[in-house]
Amino acid sequence: MAKLVLIRHGQSEWNALNLFNGWIDTKLSDKGIDQAKQAGALLKEEGLVFDQAYTSVLTRAITTLHYALEEAGQLYVPEEKSWRLNERHYGALQGQNKAEAAEKWGDDQVHIWRRSYDVLPPLLENYEETVEVQGKTYPAFDARYADVPFGELPLGENLKVTLERVLPFYEAKIKKDLEEGKNVVIAAHGNSLRALAKHLEKISDDDILNLEIANGQPIVYDLADDLSIKSKKTLGA
Numbered sequence: 001m002a003k004l005v006l007i008r009h010g011q012s013e014w015n016a017l018n019l020f021n022g023w024i025d026t027k028l029s030d031k032g033i034d035q036a037k038q039a040g041a042l043l044k045e046e047g048l049v050f051d052q053a054y055t056s057v058l059t060r061a062i063t064t065l066h067y068a069l070e071e072a073g074q075l076y077v078p079e080e081k082s083w084r085l086n087e088r089h090y091g092a093l094q095g096q097n098k099a100e101a102a103e104k105w106g107d108d109q110v111h112i113w114r115r116s117y118d119v120l121p122p123l124l125e126n127y128e129e130t131v132e133v134q135g136k137t138y139p140a141f142d143a144r145y146a147d148v149p150f151g152e153l154p155l156g157e158n159l160k161v162t163l164e165r166v167l168p169f170y171e172a173k174i175k176k177d178l179e180e181g182k183n184v185v186i187a188a189h190g191n192s193l194r195a196l197a198k199h200l201e202k203i204s205d206d207d208i209l210n211l212e213i214a215n216g217q218p219i220v221y222d223l224a225d226d227l228s229i230k231s232k233k234t235l236g237a
């Protein structure tokens with residue numbers, strides 16, 4: 001029986017500043033690094049041994065995976081990165097303060113953008129390699145996406161669109177590993193993991209509004225041979 005573990009990255013610099021992060025490549029804060037190491041300690045305590053790891057192409061998820069696996073004594077585990085596991089693209093909201101956005105557009109509208117299944121955020125107008133926020137430059141659409149066919153990269157996503165681009169990767173890679181009985185760990189993001197959890201747990205479009213995934217708390221699914229969920233627990237919650 002395979003185990004699947006989902007880890008949302010530790011707190012990022014922009015989580016700490018309460019900014020919409022999305023596809024902007026920000027780093028872990030010091031607290032985020034501690035959370036990632038703590039996640040690894042919890043995996044070790046649980047006796048989990050992995051055959052394969054997956055992560056996004058965003059630094060905060062990649063470094064979370066590495067800190068966690070190192071802490072668990074499993075930095076050797078093969079890993080694959082894909083843009084399909086990236087955070088949902090937050091469109092023109094990226095770089096904006098979440099509280100200020102709520103003052104500007106109202107709490108309800110911002111909650112709908114953040115948690116609804118199928119309402120799109122305001123879209124970006126074009127692809128820029130970098131963005132400047134509060135006097136600092138951050139990577140956005142850079143060379144890491146060079147191989148992605150034009151038109152596949154988003155300018156803003158809701159959870160539905162996020163799930164539509166996560167699923168082909170899940171089906172082609174992760175599901176195959178699980179069917180072979182491999183234990184898999186995925187270090188990714190609040191909304192790419194909400195999308196995947198929606199699919200795995202068959203959560204309805206309405207109920208997915210209430211699913212929150214905390215930074216650095218591994219979610220462990222124990223799967224049956226047909227990949228139905230035998231049990232789910234969240235470590236460190």
Ligand SMILES: O=C(O)[C@H](O)COP(=O)(O)O
Nearest residue numbers: 019020021022087114190
């Ligand atoms: O992209 C972000 O800002 C966060 O990682 C997730 O944000 P949310 O909780 O507002 O969806």
